[in-house]
Amino acid sequence: xxxxxxxxxxxxxxxxxxxxxxxxxxxxxxxxxxxxxxxxxxxxxxxxxxxxxxxxxxxxxxxxxxxxxxxxxxxxxxxxxxxxxxxxxxxxxxxxxxxxxxxxxxxxxxxxxxxxxxxxxxxxxxxxxxxxxxxxxxxxxxxxxxxxxxxxxxxxxxxxxxxxxxxxxxxxxxxxxxxxxxxxxxxxxxxxxxxxxxxxxxxxxxxxxxxxxxxxxxxxxxxxxxxxxxxxxxxxxxxxxxxxxxxxxxxxxxxxxxxxxxxxxxxxxxxxxxxxxxxxxxxxxxxxxxxxxxxxxxxxxxxxxxxxxxxxxxxxxxxxxxxxxxxxxxxxxxxxxxxxxxxxxxxxxxxxx
Amino acid sequence: xxxxxxxxxxxxxxxxxxxxxxxxxxxxxxxxxxxxxxxxxxxxxxxxxxxxxxxxxxxxxxxxxxxxxxxxxxxxxxxxxxxxxxxxxxxxxxxxxxxxxxxxxxxxxxxxxxxxxxxxxxxxxxxxxxxxxxxxxxxxxxxxxxxxxxxxxxxxxxxxxxxxxxxxxxxxxxxxxxxxxxxxxxxxxxxxxxxxxxxxxxxxxxxxxxxxxxxxxxxxxxxxxxxxxxxxxxxxxxxxxxxxxxxxxxxxxxxxxxxxxxxxxxxxxxxxxxxxxxxxxxxxxxxxxxxxxxxxxxxxxxxxxxxxxxxxxxxxxxxxxxxxxxxxxxxxxxxxxxxxxxxxxxxxxxxxxxxxxxxxxxxxxxxxxxxxxxxxxxxxxxxxxxxxxxxxxxxxxxxxxxxxxxxxxxxxxxxxxxxxxxxxxxxxxxxxxxxxxxxxxxxxxxxxxxxxxxxxxxxxxxxxxxxxxxxxxxxxxxxxxxxxxxxxxxxxxxxxxxxxxxxxxxxxxxxxxxxxxxxxxxxxxxxxxxxxxxxxxxxxxxxxxxxxxxxxxxxxxxxxxxxxxxxxxxxxxxxxxxxx
Numbered sequence: 001x002x003x004x005x006x007x008x009x010x011x012x013x014x015x016x017x018x019x020x021x022x023x024x025x026x027x028x029x030x031x032x033x034x035x036x037x038x039x040x041x042x043x044x045x046x047x048x049x050x051x052x053x054x055x056x057x058x059x060x061x062x063x064x065x066x067x068x069x070x071x072x073x074x075x076x077x078x079x080x081x082x083x084x085x086x087x088x089x090x091x092x093x094x095x096x097x098x099x100x101x102x103x104x105x106x107x108x109x110x111x112x113x114x115x116x117x118x119x120x121x122x123x124x125x126x127x128x129x130x131x132x133x134x135x136x137x138x139x140x141x142x143x144x145x146x147x148x149x150x151x152x153x154x155x156x157x158x159x160x161x162x163x164x165x166x167x168x169x170x171x172x173x174x175x176x177x178x179x180x181x182x183x184x185x186x187x188x189x190x191x192x193x194x195x196x197x198x199x200x201x202x203x204x205x206x207x208x209x210x211x212x213x214x215x216x217x218x219x220x221x222x223x224x225x226x227x228x229x230x231x232x233x234x235x236x237x238x239x240x241x242x243x244x245x246x247x248x249x250x251x252x253x254x255x256x257x258x259x260x261x262x263x264x265x266x267x268x269x270x271x272x273x274x275x276x277x278x279x280x281x282x283x284x285x286x287x288x289x290x291x292x293x294x295x296x297x298x299x300x301x302x303x304x305x306x307x308x309x310x311x312x313x314x315x316x317x318x319x320x321x322x323x324x325x326x327x328x329x330x331x332x333x334x335x336x337x338x339x340x341x342x343x344x345x346x347x348x349x350x351x352x353x
Numbered sequence: 354x355x356x357x358x359x360x361x362x363x364x365x366x367x368x369x370x371x372x373x374x375x376x377x378x379x380x381x382x383x384x385x386x387x388x389x390x391x392x393x394x395x396x397x398x399x400x401x402x403x404x405x406x407x408x409x410x411x412x413x414x415x416x417x418x419x420x421x422x423x424x425x426x427x428x429x430x431x432x433x434x435x436x437x438x439x440x441x442x443x444x445x446x447x448x449x450x451x452x453x454x455x456x457x458x459x460x461x462x463x464x465x466x467x468x469x470x471x472x473x474x475x476x477x478x479x480x481x482x483x484x485x486x487x488x489x490x491x492x493x494x495x496x497x498x499x500x501x502x503x504x505x506x507x508x509x510x511x512x513x514x515x516x517x518x519x520x521x522x523x524x525x526x527x528x529x530x531x532x533x534x535x536x537x538x539x540x541x542x543x544x545x546x547x548x549x550x551x552x553x554x555x556x557x558x559x560x561x562x563x564x565x566x567x568x569x570x571x572x573x574x575x576x577x578x579x580x581x582x583x584x585x586x587x588x589x590x591x592x593x594x595x596x597x598x599x600x601x602x603x604x605x606x607x608x609x610x611x612x613x614x615x616x617x618x619x620x621x622x623x624x625x626x627x628x629x630x631x632x633x634x635x636x637x638x639x640x641x642x643x644x645x646x647x648x649x650x651x652x653x654x655x656x657x658x659x660x661x662x663x664x665x666x667x668x669x670x671x672x673x674x675x676x677x678x679x680x681x682x683x684x685x686x687x688x689x690x691x692x693x694x695x696x697x698x699x700x701x702x703x704x705x706x707x708x709x710x711x712x713x714x715x716x717x718x719x720x721x722x723x724x725x726x727x728x729x730x731x732x733x734x735x736x737x738x739x740x741x742x743x744x745x746x747x748x749x750x751x752x753x754x755x756x757x758x759x760x761x762x763x764x765x766x767x768x769x770x771x772x773x774x775x776x777x778x779x780x781x782x783x784x785x786x787x788x789x790x791x792x793x794x795x796x797x798x799x800x801x802x803x804x805x806x807x808x809x810x811x812x813x814x815x816x817x818x819x820x821x822x823x824x825x826x827x828x829x830x831x832x833x834x835x836x837x838x839x840x841x842x843x844x845x846x847x848x849x850x851x852x853x854x855x856x857x858x859x860x861x862x863x864x865x866x867x868x869x870x871x872x873x874x875x876x877x878x879x880x881x882x883x884x885x886x887x888x889x890x891x892x893x894x895x896x897x898x899x900x901x902x903x904x905x906x907x908x909x910x911x912x913x914x915x916x917x918x919x920x921x922x923x924x925x926x927x928x929x930x931x932x933x
Contacts, residue, residue, distance in 0.1 A: 151450050158451045282454065317468065319487030336488070340458035344427075345465075352466050 044074040046297045047096045048290065049089055049106040051133065053080030057240045057264055057286050058107065060353045061132065064290030065105065071316055072298050077101060084213070086110035093117040096126075103127035103297035105144075108135045111180055111328075115139040127300035129307075131293040132286075134180050137330030141300060141307030142323060144293045145332040146284045149181060152238070152338055153188025155282060156261060157205075160234050163258055163279050167202035168233030171225045173246065175213040175239045184327060185238050206232075211242045218245035226255060237261040240283075247271040247278060265341050269350035272343055280342035284335055287353060292318055292335050307331055358662065362655045367648045374640050382633055390603075393620065397575075397605045401618045404577055405607045407566040412537070412612050415555045416524055418470050419539040421463055423553040428475060431456055432541050432550035435481050445481040453483055460485035471534070471558050475541065477551035478502040486556075505552050509540045526612055528581055533559045535587070563588055575620040582613035594619075661690040665697070672701075725762045729755055750787055753780045761811065771838065771847065772804035778813040778836065785821065792830035799838040803845050808896075815892045816849050816918055824853020824916060844922040852915035861908055868893050896920065 048065045050058035062078040069076035077096070081088030086109040094117060096104055104121055108114050108130060118128050118139040128135075131144035160170050172189070174182045186208055193200045206229065211218035218237070222245065225232055235257060237246050243263030250257055251271070259271075260281045271278040295315040296305075305311035309331055311323040318335075326332035341349055422428055431452065435445045446453035460473040464485060472486035509523055525538040537555040542548060566577075579588040586594055597619065605618045732751045739747025760777045775797060782795045817834065825832045838847040856864070867890050893906055907919045 151454075155450045155454055162451065317487070337454055337457055339461060340454050345458065345462040348462060348465055 044072075044103075044298070044301055045077060045099070045101045046072075046074050046294055046301070047077040047079065047099075047101045047104045048293070049092050049096075049104065050078070050080035051107045051109050052084045053082060055080075055241075056266070056353075060286035061107070061290035061293075064285075064287035064292075065294045066290075067287075068291040068294030068298075068316060072294065074102075074294075074298065076294070081109070084109050086113045090114055090117045093121060097121050097124060100124075101126060102301045103129070105129045105131055105293040105297055106135065107132040108139075109133070110178060111136045112139075127297060129293055129296050129300065131289055132181075134326070134328060134330075134332070137326075137328050140330060142296055142305070143326055143328075143330060143332040144289065144296055144335065145326065146181075146286075146289050146335045147338045148334060149184035149327065150188045150191075152262075152282070153185040153190075154192040155338065156185065156236050156238060157189045157192045157200075159280065159282070160236050160260055161200060161203055163260065164203075164233045166199065169204045169206065169229055169231050171206045171229065171232050171235045172208040173211045173218060173221050173225070173235060173237040173239075173242050174208045175242065176210060179213070180328065182238055189236070211237070211239065211245070213239055213241050215241055215245045218242040219249050222246050222249040223253070226250075226253060226257065232257050234258040234260065240264050240267070243268055243281065247275070250277050251275055262338075263341075264353060265346055265349040266351070266353060268341070269346045272341070272346045280340055282338040282340055284338045285353065288318060289335055291316065292321065292333070296321075296333060359652075359656050359659050362659065363648065363652045366651045366655075367644075370644055370647055374644055378636065378640055381636060385633065394603070394605070397603070397618050397620060400575075401577075401605050401607045401616055404566055404618070405609055405616050408579065408614065408616065409609050409611065411557075411562060411565050412526065412609070412614075414469060415526075415535070415537040415557060416539075418463060418473065419524060419537050419553050419555040422460060422473060422475065422555075423539040423541050425459060425463070427459055428456065428553070429541055429543060429550065432475065432477055432481075433543065433548070436477065436479075436550055438481065439479050441478075441480045443480065445479075446483045456483045457485050470555055471561060472554075472556040474554040474556070475551060476502060476554070477541075478506060481551070502552060505538055506540065506549055509538060509552070526582065526614075528559070528585060528587060533590075535559060535562060559587060559590060563590070575618060578617040578619060580615045580617070584615070587614070661694075665690065665693060669697070725758060728758060732758075746787065750784065753784050756780050757784075757814075763810075769808060769810045770804060771799075771806045771808050774808055774810070774813045775799055775804075775836070775838070777811075778817055781814050781817055782834065785817075789830070789832070793832045793834075795834040795836065797836045799836075800840055800845075802840065803838045803847070806845055809898075812892055812896055812920070813847070813849070816889065819889050819892075820849075820851040820853055820916075824851045824855070826854070828852070828854050828914075846919055846921040848917055848919045850911050850915060850917045852911060852913075855910045855914050855916050856908060864889065864893075864908065868897075872897060 046065075046069055048062060050061060052058055058080060062080075065078060066076045077099070079092045079096070081092065089106065089109055090113070093104060093106070093114065097117075097120060104118070104126055106114070106118070106128070111134060114135055115138055118135060122128050122141070128140050129142045129144055130140045132146060134140070134143045134145070157170070164170070172186065174186055177183070190205070193203070193205055206225070209221045209225065211221050218239075218241065222235065225235060226249075235246055235250075237243055237259065238261050240263055243259070243261050244267045246259045246261075247263075247268060249255075250259060255277075257277070259278055262283050263278075263281050264283065268278055268281055272280070292315050295313065295318075299305045299311075299313035300307065305313050305323060307323065309323055309325050311331075312320055313333075315321050321333040323331050323333050438445045446456070456475065460475065460483070464470050464473055468486070470486060472484055472489070474482065474484035474489075476482040505525065509525055523540065526535070527538075528535050535557050539553045539555075540549055541551040541553055543550070576589060576592060578586060578592075578594045580594075581587050594617070601622055603620045603622050607616045607618075608614070609616065732755045736748040736751035739745070739751070757777060757780050760773070760780075779797060782797075785793055786795070813836070820832075820834055833852050835850045836847070837850075838845070840846075871890060871894055896906065905921050905923050907921065909917050909919075911917045
């Protein structure tokens with residue numbers, strides 16, 4: 001009888017060992033399986049080419065782009081030329097084609113010059129979107145437009161007029177003749193005045209001058225305006241670089257002239273808070289712009305959209321975006337309306353971008 | 354299956370231990386279940402409290418945002434101004450870009466920089482609408498018709514005081530049908546002027562809400578159900594509370610007072626005790642190990658302790674008449690067994706001795722038998738010679754003597770009855786009559802029923818012989834012997850009376866003493882009890898041996914002289930000092 005007990009215990013022991021072994025081996029199996037499946041799923045690679053890698057606005061765009069890629073589980077490559085060079089951008093695009101990235105988002109320094117390179121990319125199956133500054137309709141599948149140009153143009157002149165009580169002289173410093181957006185905005189600005197002659201009857205709108213999006217050039221143009229038009233009341237400049245230059249010049253000249261336009265909160269904050277030379281100005285969030293372009297890249301890459309009018313896609317925390325026709329014959333998706341920066345919120349926004 | 358002693362012991366102990374442990378386990382399990390349910394209940398409450406705080410803080414955030422926006426003077430002023438535009442199909446903000454951007458920026462700035470709120474909207478009953486955050490999809494915009502907004506505004510006004518928090522504003526919290534959003538509405542009003550200009554709507558998605566309150570920290574077996582003020586289920590979105598079979602679950606509820614929402618934490622009853630079932634498993638395993646070990650130990654100990662008994666039992670079985678061991682068991686470790694051993698050994702010794710005596714008695718018995726046929730033949734010759742010489746008495750004497758000898762010689766002791774004895778006694782008395790002629794007479798009176806009573810052989814004749822040896826020796830004839838056998842008070846008796854010299858009291862005492870002495874030490878004194886020697890003592894002893902306690906004897910003097918010896922059936926009261 002005693003021997004039987006020993007046998008029983010031995011059997012129990014063996015059983016326990018067997019069961020735990022089986023458990024272990026099945027665990028190892030499933031671990032191996034998941035590792036294998038990880039290898040099989042490839043991480044998508046989305047690229048961003050900015051206008052200039054030292055431009056703070058462009059850098060904010062990169063930020064947004066990277067954060068969206070992180071949300072999407074994609075790898076982000078951010079490149080930019082050192083001096084607003086379109087040629088350098090061509091080289092960068094070629095480089096990205098060699099890397100066989102999945103998509104390229106680009107803020108072009110020239111709307112047409114990059115066509116060849118970008119079409120080559122599209123032929124290779126790489127999705128192409130442009131943002132901020134549009135490549136021509138043939139060079140891209142979709143453009144990410146920061147704001148409705150009509151709204152931008154109109155609101156700039158409305159604001160400027162409001163700031164001078166609807167009477168006085170308004171000057172405009174733009175960037176270059178090729179800059180698509182700037183041109184559009186200026187067009188709508190002028191259109192606004194045309195549409196409401198009653199409202200603007202006491203306002204003299206000067207012809208625009210070109211600052212080339214260059215700090216020094218803009219300073220020169222500002223000085224020119226100040227000297228040429230002593231009754232100048234306000235300068236509109238729809239360019240981040242130009243805003244900074246105008247503000248600084250006005251301060252240096254101790255001028256009473258006001259200014260507004262599209263500027264970076266971090267740069268213009270002091271002019272609102274201290275100099276009071278800028279009552280308010282407008283911009284949109286470049287971070288959001290970069291963020292949206294990444295989501296558009298994702299939607300193109302995954303086949304959710306093709307860049308056709310009527311397409312729509314979810315853009316993370318921004319919500320849904322719809323693809324609409326753009327003024328240059330292609331298609332675009334709008335980021336949203338521009339934002340107003342004034343004394344009430346500049347303290348908050350100056351630290352964001 | 355017949356079990357031996359050891360196994361029975363072990364089994365009994367095992368059963369007792371098993372039952373004991375089972376009871377113990379049962380009690381422990383009940384206790385653990387109770388404690389674990391209690392602990393789980395407390396954990397539930399705490400968890401629910403935590404979730405409740407989170408939900409409340411989430412809703413508070415929405416409320417605070419709404420409050421900030423609704424009390425923002427720029428917003429109030431704007432909406433106050435646009436009350437003039439009462440065209441419901443025209444959104445003021447669509448055609449007034451600067452104001453639209455202005456208000457949108459204000460709303461957005463409230464939400465910045467973290468953008469916790471999904472959407473902030475401000476609108477009035479005339480279709481003037483502006484928002485910041487996630488854009489409205491078209492169908493949402495259409496839903497904001499005049500009627501709906503008017504309803505909101507009137508609801509808010511009507512419920513003034515109902516949802517109020519202290520001095521704060523009234524709010525309306527609801528979840529629209531067919532929508533995954535939650536809305537908090539507050540009035541845009543000039544509080545003191547008591548004019549209402551519009552509504553601020555703070556929206557969150559239920560999905561974001563769910564992420565915020567981090568329900569994943571719950572174990573898989575517990576679910577939180579959240580119900581709004583109308584008892585509509587907010588969370589979870591994939592399970593329906595109505596589908597639950599409520600008896601399988603343990604529920605705790607908590608109301609979020611400010612908002613009138615309710616949380617219900619539902620736990621699978623079984624899983625509450627699951628963490629402790631591991632312990633129970635170990636307890637059971639441990640108990641089994643204890644039981645097995647105990648049983649094994651008990652078995653070993655019992656076996657060892659009962660080994661002497663078992664050995665004893667085996668030895669006893671081996672005893673036969675030819676093989677009586679001198680010593681049974683070697684083991685002296687247990688006192689009781691040692692006692693048993695000693696007693697048994699002593700008994701065996703006595704047995705051995707008495708068997709030896711029996712052998713000797715047999716031998717003696719056999720030895721003293723002369724070949725009877727020799728004597729019978731001689732007696733026949735004498736008888737024949739007597740007849741030849743015409744003396745019938747000789748033949749008679751020979752015949753009687755022969756009969757007596759045959760009776761005496763027969764080894765079959767068990768078939769002797771009182772009848773037989775009397776016949777033999779009569780032969781003896783007749784022979785004595787022939788010897789003493791008129792000096793001796795006798796009578797025999799026997800109740801016929803006594804004839805079949807079994808008695809040992811040679812009981813009466815030695816007594817009669819004793820009469821002649823002692824009784825009549827010193828008394829002049831005539832001598833008389835009367836034998837009587839009858840039943841008195843349901844007991845048989847045989848009395849032998851003689852008118853000899855009788856027993857003196859000392860003689861009687863001597864007799865008694867001798868009987869006592871010999872009966873106590875029959876083996877030792879057996880040699881002295883030769884056939885024919887010490888007749889009366891012998892007779893009495895034999896009677897005692899034969900009848901055991903079934904017989905008693907009594908000797909008393911006869912009147913006027915002599916002795917009466919009475920042999921009597923024992924009266925069952927076993928009174929040795931019977932009335933003679």
